Amino acid sequence: MKLTDLNSHGGIGSNSLLMEMGPFRFVVDAGLHPKLAGKEAMPDFDRVAVDSLDFIILTHCHLDHLGSLPVLSREQPDAPVFLSRPSQSLAKRMMMNSINVMKRQRGELNLPEYPLYSRNDVKRLTDRFRPIGFRKAHYFEKDGEQLEIAFQPAGHVAGAVSCRITRDNGESVFFSGDLLFNEQRTLKGAKPEPEGVDVLVLETTRGATPRKEGITRESEIERLLDEIRKPIDKGGSCLIPVFALGRMQEMLVILDQARKDGRLPQCPVFCSGLGMSIVDFYHEISKFSSQLNFDRKVLRSLGVLPLPNHMEPGRQPGINGIYLVSSGMVVNHTPSYRVAASLLGDDRNSILFVGYCDPDTPGGKLLEKRNGEEFLFEAIDYVTQIKARIRQFDMSGHADRNELLELANRASPRTIVLHHGDPEAREWFAEELSQASYQPEIIDPVPGKTYEF
Template sequence: MILTDLNPSNGMGANCFLVELGPFKLVIDCGINPKEMGVKAMPELHRLEDHRIDLAIVTHCHLDHLGALPVLLKHVPDVEIAMSVPSQMIFTRMLHNSVNVMKRQREEHYIKEYPLYSHDDIDLLAKQVYPIMFGKTKRLQKEGEELEITLYSSGHVVGAAGIELVYKHRRIFFTGDVLFTQQSILNGAKFPKHPVDTLVMETTRGATEADPYYNRNEEVKSLLECINHTLNGGGSVLIPVFAFGRMQEIMNLVHQARLRGDIPISPVFSSGLGMDLADYIDKITKRTELCTFSTKVIREMRVKPVKNLRPGKRVSMPGLYICSSGMMVQHTPSWRVAASLLPFHENTICFVGYCDPDTQGGKLQQTKPGEKFLFEQLKKDFPLRARVRKFDLSGHANRDELMSFALDREPRSVVLTHGDPDARNWFAEAFANAVTQPKVTIPKSFEPCLV
């Protein structure tokens, strides 16, 4: 197999691979880099123009895997696109939101090429997308040869898929973003157990030491205790979350805790895309039974929209704020709420997933109590008096789990993707020290690798 990484930043970000297997050419994922803007955030899709692409496959609906998909059609107009059934139900909603965000950024940052695509482009794209059920093999034929493609649930978010390709008895497996442990609304990954020849794996948490005693339920318990303590003390809690997946998971956990009496019945606030996606995930639950989320959770908690915030001033009603974005990107609801909670000692900000160190969320985690925290776009700083706590409820498997999954598959060749250089290097070293010592490849942007 020849694999070419089309992501210009070569780290995490605009995930997009060209995969060549005999006569077959596939594109896997077509994302945008959340840390960049304009064309710099995009994979270099013009490099696909000389290829006849047989199929594009999207592993899941986070924008670092999906966000550039409408632009793919401008370079490879007639390409067919496959994704899991839940992803097919949700991807247009994610992309329409992305158009709105780009329109806003065009005004705020004068990015003249934004939006990179229109709402109409998404409607056109939708006609070229078809769903594949988990575990059902799709066969492509070309020049008398056959390629088998099977998607398996990867646990990370609703609809997220690992991809198995079989060509001439060679088995290649792409993990996509993966979580092996069960969440309250979604089972962990259900990957095949048989050996593979080539394993292309994510490495998101490679630079983070895994706690051998880690237990997700204990972590949930600690989060709930922290919420309980803060609300009972008259303070507010902010949980910054990704709109897709994490928000609905946290809502569900909070709802269950309220029913059990583990946390007080207090106002719950949220807003934006995540509330809308809750409706979609409710529908996916009803139609596919691939997750277990109901909007009843939101109705019973009487979730209210976030409004009337003034930076540096206390919120008018204390409560629990479950708001996107997870990394507190500027101008998002979680960032705005933080500007009202952070200067007051009675409040707590609870991070539940990964924050890039360059984002406002990442910087807040590095701020010591009493130090001033700068809200960059507001050009205002406030002293950090609220508690900042971190809970490991990540949507990604830890490095030990991934290593043991990888070694059990006995691959001859491993490709390390979707991670910062430190994260990939940790895995490279771990494989070098393993008994089987597979060939390890860390792809460089635009350089075809034989794997």
């Protein structure tokens, strides 16, 4: 078996792995780096000869896994793309949105190569989608040999899968994908079965984050609801920056239940953008997926309003309320960026982060600052003193490191490939796994290098 990490920059970037198992060649995921732009953000597809793949696997629809799939697929016109049915529903919407963002960035960032793909590329790609259900493995044949491809639910977001691939000589590999064991309000937790596998490709996102004693997802939700009430009681507003796929829908359900329990004050809730169309997709997917439980009635029940057109930096919004908008990391020019610029300079307001923020993004930079310090909104050339209350809550979409360690120990593979994590996160796993009784070979792949095991 051979593996090449095509993610040129390492870390959590443009996820993409080239695999070779006997006569079979395939790629798992084709993402775009969330922090980079242009060709820099792409995986190194030069290492994959045109028309050389037998198939492609998509684990889920976050852009760090999906964002460059139309480019890869354009060069691999005969390769079917295996994915879950919910991912089949979501992928097109996510990619179309990505095209719009790239078109806007073309001028802003002077990137003539943008957009990296067209609507027609997306159309041709979706024609190659071959959905696989959770209960039934798919068999792929070539040169008289056979591969079994089996998906298992991975929690995380709707449609996310772990994938187990077995060759007919018994050789096997398990890709964890992005994984969450915890039950969410909208989505069941993962129950992966990696037992007896030869090679485990393990996500390591939270390797540098110790589990905090006494803190659970539910206790964090309680703390969040307490913090939401504070600005509303003071006559201010509250910004909750969220990822459009998954987190916005989860937060809508949390807010709706809290309001029904009398735990959330009566106030307007504003939502906008891609997350709102994902609401419709989640509603439809719930009808056929036993993993997902979501009804768009939640919008009416909460009285959700569209984001006001005019929000000005340093000026309190016309109507105070809860602003549940993307992006989760308050990236330049997104609705959460605009709302943050409006709210940050007033001590009646709060900004409450419910997910991970990369330290290089505006959200990450804001989290490192203290109250009273100045903050620069670079993209709009606006500086303000930080007066709003800023808090972060641990409601990660990823399994904690001890759970992943337990998963690895349960699998007891001969080789473990560390994946989807920053260097410190991978280091922690390498150290812990080196002490395992089954003595696995541990590979932290150098981008572009081919490993044989």
